[in-house]
Structures are given as structure tokens and as C-alpha cells.
Amino acid sequence: MKNDANVAIEIVKAPTSKIDSVDFENLSFGHIFTDHMMVCDYENGAWKRPKIVPYGPITLEPAAKVFHYGQAVFEGMKAYKDKDDKIWMFRPLENFKRINKSSSRMAIPEIPEEYFMPALEELVKLEKDWIKKGFGNSLYIRPFVIATEAGVSASPSKNYKFMIICSPAKSYYTGEVRVQFSERFSRAADGGVGSAKAAGNYGAQFYPTGLANAEGFQQIIWTDASTHEFLEEAGTMNIFFRINDTLITAPTNDRILDGVTRKSIIKMAEENNINVEVRKVAVKEIIEAANNGTLKEIFGTGTAAVINPIAGFGYQGKKYELPKLTDSYASFLKDALMKIQYNLAEDKFDWRYLVE
Amino acid sequence: MKNDANVAIEIVKAPTSKIDSVDFENLSFGHIFTDHMMVCDYENGAWKRPKIVPYGPITLEPAAKVFHYGQAVFEGMKAYKDKDDKIWMFRPLENFKRINKSSSRMAIPEIPEEYFMPALEELVKLEKDWIKKGFGNSLYIRPFVIATEAGVSASPSKNYKFMIICSPAKSYYTGEVRVQFSERFSRAADGGVGSAKAAGNYGAQFYPTGLANAEGFQQIIWTDASTHEFLEEAGTMNIFFRINDTLITAPTNDRILDGVTRKSIIKMAEENNINVEVRKVAVKEIIEAANNGTLKEIFGTGTAAVINPIAGFGYQGKKYELPKLTDSYASFLKDALMKIQYNLAEDKFDWRYLVE
Numbered sequence: 223m224k225n226d227a228n229v230a231i232e233i234v235k236a237p238t239s240k241i242d243s244v245d246f247e248n249l250s251f252g253h254i255f256t257d258h259m260m261v262c263d264y265e266n267g268a269w270k271r272p273k274i275v276p277y278g279p280i281t282l283e284p285a286a287k288v289f290h291y292g293q294a295v296f297e298g299m300k301a302y303k304d305k306d307d308k309i310w311m312f313r314p315l316e317n318f319k320r321i322n323k324s325s326s327r328m329a330i331p332e333i334p335e336e337y338f339m340p341a342l343e344e345l346v347k348l349e350k351d352w353i354k355k356g357f358g359n360s361l362y363i364r365p366f367v368i369a370t371e372a373g374v375s376a377s378p379s380k381n382y383k384f385m386i387i388c389s390p391a392k393s394y395y396t397g398e399v400r401v402q403f404s405e406r407f408s409r410a411a412d413g414g415v416g417s418a419k420a421a422g423n424y425g426a427q428f429y430p431t432g433l434a435n436a437e438g439f440q441q442i443i444w445t446d447a448s449t450h451e452f453l454e455e456a457g458t459m460n461i462f463f464r465i466n467d468t469l470i471t472a473p474t475n476d477r478i479l480d481g482v483t484r485k486s487i488i489k490m491a492e493e494n495n496i497n498v499e500v501r502k503v504a505v506k507e508i509i510e511a512a513n514n515g516t517l518k519e520i521f522g523t524g525t526a527a528v529i530n531p532i533a534g535f536g537y538q539g540k541k542y543e544l545p546k547l548t549d550s551y552a553s554f555l556k557d558a559l560m561k562i563q564y565n566l567a568e569d570k571f572d573w574r575y576l577v578e
Numbered sequence: 579m580k581n582d583a584n585v586a587i588e589i590v591k592a593p594t595s596k597i598d599s600v601d602f603e604n605l606s607f608g609h610i611f612t613d614h615m616m617v618c619d620y621e622n623g624a625w626k627r628p629k630i631v632p633y634g635p636i637t638l639e640p641a642a643k644v645f646h647y648g649q650a651v652f653e654g655m656k657a658y659k660d661k662d663d664k665i666w667m668f669r670p671l672e673n674f675k676r677i678n679k680s681s682s683r684m685a686i687p688e689i690p691e692e693y694f695m696p697a698l699e700e701l702v703k704l705e706k707d708w709i710k711k712g713f714g715n716s717l718y719i720r721p722f723v724i725a726t727e728a729g730v731s732a733s734p735s736k737n738y739k740f741m742i743i744c745s746p747a748k749s750y751y752t753g754e755v756r757v758q759f760s761e762r763f764s765r766a767a768d769g770g771v772g773s774a775k776a777a778g779n780y781g782a783q784f785y786p787t788g789l790a791n792a793e794g795f796q797q798i799i800w801t802d803a804s805t806h807e808f809l810e811e812a813g814t815m816n817i818f819f820r821i822n823d824t825l826i827t828a829p830t831n832d833r834i835l836d837g838v839t840r841k842s843i844i845k846m847a848e849e850n851n852i853n854v855e856v857r858k859v860a861v862k863e864i865i866e867a868a869n870n871g872t873l874k875e876i877f878g879t880g881t882a883a884v885i886n887p888i889a890g891f892g893y894q895g896k897k898y899e900l901p902k903l904t905d906s907y908a909s910f911l912k913d914a915l916m917k918i919q920y921n922l923a924e925d926k927f928d929w930r931y932l933v934e
């Protein structure tokens with residue numbers, strides 16, 4: 223790839239900030255955006271110099287391929303502020319690698335590391351006042367790439383826009399979460415794009431999730447599309463099951479997103495002598511464990527929620543409640559992982575990334 | 579649904595036309611757009627009055643859900659001009675019904691018929707000079723709906739834009755088309771969105787199609803994701819196989835688009851005493867038929883191409899060539915169907931739709 227490498231990021235500052243109009247105590251996830259955004263265009267076979275500009279609308283042809291063919295990928299990551307006002311991100315290179323893996327599957331040109339990382343860091347530094355101190359507060363960062371060429375023929379776009387926008391966040395989910403095991407609908411096909419953070423994977427879940435909502439479940443745990451016998455992942459979370467004192471989670475494959483939180487939790491559990499099995503999880507086994515009382519916990523892992531404990535689940539018209547534990551792995555691991563993210567604990571695995 | 583029903587379409591005409599700058603003899607498919615477009619917004623739980631305005635860029639928040647979650651559907655249809663300057667469409671109500679079926683699967687509010695049809699017809703009438711006479715010339719019409727609400731949380735948008743844009747067309751494919759039977763990648767999951775014209779289904783095919791292109795195939799014929807044993811459809815075409823004198827095509831299901839051309843061709847073949855079997859098509863059976871000389875034809879059907887004869891195919895590293903017939907079903911049926919579309923033959927099934 224040919225690029226204008228090693229060029230400093232151009233920054234156009236917003237004349238005023240809207241930060242004072244934001245109620246940081248009552249943020250609903252992903253609806254307020256900061257003062258700036260990063261824009262980097264791909265044209266004539268190369269990524270152009272990234273620019274940071276005031277956050278605002280973008281203008282596209284109605285024939286832009288993203289509208290017609292969903293050629294788009296995204297990432298989700300967070301920045302945290304510690305007591306000394308230092309800003310940290312969590313394993314950002316994993317997100318950088320993953321957006322390029324997603325892009326590659328969606329026939330989108332990969333972004334060079336020397337563009338992605340400085341663009342990200344400059345933007346986060348510029349928005350540092352939007353990152354509030356305090357356990358649970360963060361800046362949610364959304365890098366994404368969209369196909370911008372105007373053309374209604376189904377072939378890869380020649381032009382793209384890579385952008386980063388930021389939204390101040392507290393925690394993603396509120397209230398108890400109950401999930402439905404999918405019996406009929408599916409999220410991804412073998413040989414499809416399920417392991418990519420491709421835009422279309424998410425819109426495709428809205429309708430079945432709506433049906434689940436109507437039955438009192440906040441989320442779906444997707445099963446494999448061929449047999450619906452194995453539990454895979456939720457809409458935006460990987461899933462762990464605790465049977466007795468063993469944590470079980472499905473191995474990643476081309477239907478399941480390789481979550482950064484998932485792999486960090488596996489490591490931390492092992493580090494804390496919790497037995498972890500990465501293997502196929504049969505619906506049947508979980509129902510049996512629920513019935514005989516050995517199913518202790520289910521929880522989801524993901525950047526937005528960190529860890530989301532599941533209060534109950536539904537399958538074949540029956541509802542199952544999980545016990546309320548005082549010593550859950552979910553709360554132990556969530557706390558331990560967040561302490562690393564917020565620079566409140568030792569970082570044995572070198573996961574924290576200082577933005578300076 | 580609450581709507582401003584029975585309101586005339588508002589039309590804002592373009593001050594000048596770019597039609598004189600267009601070389602109608604050398605159109606590449608889907609790159610030139612006409613002078614106007616239709617825009618209809620969904621806000622506060624209702625579709626607003628459709629408007630026709632000069633074709634031009636649209637402005638969206640970078641957080642618009644279409645960019646992040648691929649919540650978008652589209653249609654493809656055509657208008658034809660006969661020797662008396664009358665304008666015809668082909669079974670447009672089928673496309674109207676299908677966009678709503680797609681929308682429903684993608685959690686997008688359905689468009690009322692009393693908005694879709696007048697908006698479509700007014701736009702086509704306004705662009706009538708862009709429809710050139712002559713067999714093969716047409717106006718390709720692209721209705722689509724995109725999610726416009728700004729928000730990076732994975733849930734259905736509150737706001738949408740339904741638009742129609744038009745592009746003058748000759749024929750979609752040029753040159754001989756060879757296809758590869760898919761062995762590893764897939765287009766759609768059981769219980770997924772394959773039977774919807776959801777944007778993300780198309781972007782997801784670009785990468786595997788690129789790999790096929792590199793091996794000398796223009797298109798992929800997708801097989802079922804679970805076993806790869808059955809042939810389903812191509813990227814934007816349903817597929818027919820002729821063994822001896824029988825036409826075989828896969829039944830539609832939740833992985834396969836219910837093509838308007840496909841069902842019209844089935845009817846026309848039957849009408850012409852061609853034996854048609856709608857049933858699962860095993861890869862094995864097609865390979866056997868190719869080897870023993872009973873496989874006479876493969877062709878794709880779709881609005882853009884009408885019928886696209888396939889010259890050969892590849893499977894498991896082997897290449898197969900199809901015989902060149904002088905009396906192919908593909909050319910007979912294509913000609914017969916196009917004569918109906920262009921008002922050159924009797925319209926027994928009442929498929930033609932006069933725009934007046």
C-alpha cells in the first residue's frame with residue numbers, strides 16, 4: 223500500500239465546546255458525541271492524511287455503496303482517566319488488528335498502523351476533558367470505515383471514509399438482563415462474516431431481538447445456524463457459563479467475534495486459578511446444569527459492558543432463573559479487569575496503553 | 579401506522595438537466611444518475627410526505643445507524659419505453675411487497691403502498707427522457723431505505739430515509755460469465771437475512787467474489803452454508819440448471835431471494851411446455867450431468883441482467899465448459915420475457931404496468 227506515511231495529523235479545532243451542556247450523570251449510551259471527529263479518506267488506491275475536525279454531519283451521494291451494499295466495518299474501544307489525570311486505553315492494538323481483519327473480509331483496504339494509532343491518540347488527547355474520572359466512567363471510541371463510491375452495481379467501492387467518533391459513557395446495560403437461547407433465527411453462517419465487525423451483522427439482529435424483547439428477554443444468545451444445538455455469543459458480547467466452579471466459553475470461529483474482553487477474561491480467570499474450558503457449549507448441557515443446580519452463572523463480556531451478568535434465560539418456552547451469588551466470578555473478574563483498565567491494579571500482561 | 583396519506587407528491591424540479599452530457603451508447607451499469615431523486619423521511623413514528631428533488635448529496639450524522647449497523651434494504655426494478663413512448667414497468671407491486679418484507683426482517687418500518695407507488699411513478703414520469711427506446715435499454719430504478727438516527731448503540735433506528743434514485747441502463751453483464759460453486763464461503767445462514775435484500779448481504783460477498791475473480795470466475799454460485807452440497811443462488815441472480823430438457827431451480831427459503839424474474843421465468847417456461855422442477859439442486863448431480871453430457875445450460879435470472887447465460891463453472895479446482903446451444907432455453911426465455919417487458923408481445927399474466 224502506498225500512503226502519505228509519517229505525516230502529522232492535521233487538526234482543525236471546534237470554535238466552542240458543547241461539553242458544558244452535557245449531563246455526565248445521566249448519559250444514555252452512545253447518543254452524545256464529543257466536539258471533534260477523525261476523518262481519513264481512501265482515494266486513488268491510498269489512504270490520505272488523517273484529519274481531526276469539529277464533529278458534524280457528513281455528505282455522501284445517495285448512491286454511496288455503504289447505503290446499498292453495507293460495505294462497512296467498525297470497532298468499539300474505551301479510554302479511561304486515572305486519579306492523576308493520566309489517560310489509558312485497553313489493548314488498543316487488538317482493535318486496530320481486528321478492524322483490519324474485518325475490513326479484509328469485507329473487501330475494504332486495510333488501514334496502516336501509522337495512521338490508525340496516531341489518529342486515535344490525537345483525538346483522545348484532544349477530547350480529554352470528556353473523559354471523567356471515577357470507576358465506570360469512560361470515553362467510548364467508535365472507529366469505523368464506510369464505502370463512499372457512488373454506484374449501484376454490487377462490487378467493492380473504490381473510495382472509503384475511515385472515521386473515529388467518541389461518546390462519553392457510564393455503563394452500557396442497566397437493570398437485570400435475561401437472555402433467550404435462539405431456536406430459529408441465526409446471527410451468522412459458517413463461511414460468512416460473523417467473525418468480522420461488519421455493520422450488517424448488527425442490523426440483522428434487530429428483528430429477532432425485538433421478538434425476544436416482547437417475551438421479556440433483553441438479549442439473544444445465538445446458537446449455531448446449522449443445528450441450534452450450540453451456544454455461541456450474544457449480540458455484542460461473548461458468553462461465559464459457569465458450571466460448578468468451571469467457566470466454559472465457545473471457541474472463536476468464523477461465526478463468532480474474537481472479543482478482546484473475552485480473551486482478557488480467560489487469561490485473568492486462569493491467572494486466578496479458575497478452571498476455564500474453551501470448547502463447544504451444548505444447549506442441552508446448560509439446560510441439564512440449570513435443572514440439576516450446577517449452573518451457577520452466565521455472563522457476557524464486551525467493551526461496552528465489560529462484564530454483564532445474566533439473571534436468567536429462556537429456552538423452548540421455559541424460563542430459567544440463575545442463582546444470585548455473593549461470590550460470583552462475574553463480579554470478581556469485572557472488578558479485577560476494571561482495576562487494570564483504570565490503573566488501580568498491577569498490569570501483569572501489559573494491557574494498559576498510556577495516551578500521552 | 580399513522581401517515582399523511584393521500585397527499586400529492588411535492589416536486590422540486592432541477593433547474594437544468596445533465597442528460598445532454600450522457601453518452602447513452604456507452605453506459606456502464608449504475609454509475610450515472612438522472613436529474614431527480616425521491617426522498618421520504620420517517621420521523622416520530624410516521625412516514626412523511628414523499629418529495630421529489632434534484633438529485634444530489636445527502637447529509638447524515640457520522641453516527642447514523644446505517645453506517646454502523648447496516649440497517650438498510652433496497653430494491654432493483656426497471657422502466658421500459660415502447661415504440662409509442664409509453665412507459666412500462668414490470669410487476670412493480672412485487673418489488674413494493676418485497677421491500678417491505680425485507681424491511682420487516684431488518685426492523686425497518688414498512689412503507690405504505692399509497693406512498694411507494696405514486697412516488698415511484700411520479701419520479702419515472704419526470705425522468706421519461708432518460709428512458710431510451712430500443713430493446714435492452716431501460717431505466718434502472720433503485721428504491722432503498724436507510725437508518726438515519728444518530729446513535730452508536732446496537733438497536734433499531736428511530737428515523738429512516740426512503741429514497742429512489744434512477745440510472746439509465748443498457749445490459750448489466752458483458753462478456754461470457756463463468757461461475758464458481760462455493761465450497762467454503764457462504765452468503766446466508768438458515769434463520770438469517772438471506773431472503774431479504776438487506777445491504778449487508780451484498781458487501782459480505784465482495785471478498786469471496788474477488789477470490790473467485792482471481793481464478794477466472796465472474797460470479798459465485800452459493801451453496802447452503804451447512805453442507806455446501808446444494809446450489810442456491812448467485813450474488814444478484816437466481817440460478818436455473820437445464821439437464822436434458824428439464825429446467826431445475828432451488829426452492830426459495832430464508833437464505834434465497836424470491837426473485838421476480840425467477841418466478842416469471844418459471845411461469846413462462848411452464849406456459850411454453852418446458853418441464854420445470856423447483857427442488858433442491860445437488861452439486862453432485864450437476865457435476866454428474868456435466869460429466870455425462872446431460873447438463874445443457876446454466877443461467878441466472880435477475881432484474882439487472884434479465885437472463886444471464888453461464889458459459890462454464892468451476893468446482894473443486896476443476897473447470898467445466900457448457901455446450902454452446904443454438905436453441906437455448908436461456909435465449910428463448912429471455913427474448914420472450916423481454917418482449918413482454920417492452921410491450922412487444924401479449925401480456926397473458928398481466929405483468930406489465932403502464933406508467934401514466
Ligand SMILES: Cc1ncc(COP(=O)(O)O)c(C=O)c1O
Nearest residue numbers: 458459460479481482483524525
Ligand atoms: C458480536 C460481538 N461479540 C462480542 C463482542 C465483544 O468484543 P470486545 O470484548 O472486543 O468488545 C462484540 C463487541 O465488540 C461484538 O460485537
Ligand SMILES: Cc1ncc(COP(=O)(O)O)c(C=O)c1O
Nearest residue numbers: 814815816835837838839880881
Ligand atoms: C440475491 C439476489 N438474488 C436474486 C435476485 C434476482 O431478483 P429479481 O429477479 O427480482 O431482480 C437479486 C436481485 O434482485 C438478488 O439480489
